[in-house]
Amino acid sequence: QKEVEQNSGPLSVPEGAIASLNCTYSDRGSQSFFWYRQYSGKSPELIMSIYSNGDKEDGRFTAQLNKASQYVSLLIRDSQPSDSATYLCAVRVGGYQKVTFGTGTKLQVIP
Amino acid sequence: GEEVAQTPKHLVRGEGQKAKLYCAPIKGHSYVFWYQQVLKNEFKFLISFQNENVFDETGMPKERFSAKCLPNSPCSLEIQATKLEDSAVYFCASSQSEGGQGAYEQYFGPGTRLTVT
Numbered sequence: 001q002k003e004v005e006q007n008s009g010p011l012s013v014p015e016g017a018i019a020s021l022n023c024t025y026s027d028r029g030s031q032s033f034f035w036y037r038q039y040s041g042k043s044p045e046l047i048m049s050i051y052s053n054g055d056k057e058d059g060r061f062t063a064q065l066n067k068a069s070q071y072v073s074l075l076i077r078d079s080q081p082s083d084s085a086t087y088l089c090a091v092r093v094g095g096y097q098k099v100t101f102g103t104g105t106k107l108q109v110i111p
Numbered sequence: 112g113e114e115v116a117q118t119p120k121h122l123v124r125g126e127g128q129k130a131k132l133y134c135a136p137i138k139g140h141s142y143v144f145w146y147q148q149v150l151k152n153e154f155k156f157l158i159s160f161q162n163e164n165v166f167d168e169t170g171m172p173k174e175r176f177s178a179k180c181l182p183n184s185p186c187s188l189e190i191q192a193t194k195l196e197d198s199a200v201y202f203c204a205s206s207q208s209e210g211g212q213g214a215y216e217q218y219f220g221p222g223t224r225l226t227v228t
Binding site: 032034036042043044045046049090092096097098099100103 | 142144146153154156159161166167202206213215216217218219220221222
């Protein structure tokens with residue numbers, strides 16, 4: 001079992017819809033969770049971090065964490081074509097600086 | 112600086128040649144990380160530093176890869192005797208000192224694309 005798992009996609013959503021990206025992780029000691037956006041040929045850009053159970057909202061983005069289910073998700077409201085990118089989930093186990101990345105979900109927003 | 116800087120952007124080496132990549136972390140960040148990204152977006156952790164000290168080197172192929180972070184100099188990642196399989200984008204990231212939840216957020220540089228021919 002991979003430490004951090006994501007569906008590779010592509011996930012296609014129409015412009016204006018909600019995009020839902022999911023991530024599961026294997027280590028119950030995980031304490032920090034991050035979502036990065038990576039455009040093709042570019043470096044990952046941190047868009048959200050979440051540390052406690054529940055929802056965290058930032059503009060059109062909402063991160064959701066459920067530690068009991070070992071599940072973290074990212075919702076993008078009012079999706080725009082400019083949101084088309086690969087979204088990487090990253091997880092840090094408590095006590096360590098190292099972050100483990102999933103292989104990413106490719107999101108395509110169709111105009 | 113306010114961003115992680117990496118040089119060069121592109122590097123082409125013949126198989127067996129040496130490659131050296133550089134990274135300057137964000138000013139005030141104590142941790143530096145090196146990652147290798149190959150096909151399908153898979154990120155492989157290589158090594159991390161806390162200031163000039165190796166913090167975690169569990170991902171480093173030690174026989175050909177080495178890295179340093181010296182005071183007042185950019186960090187470096189060196190590959191001796193490159194192989195075709197070393198072709199990848201190498202990313203450097205930095206994060207703040209420990210303390211507070213935001214300390215673990217890693218910020219990435221633009222990457223160095225290494226092509227081994």
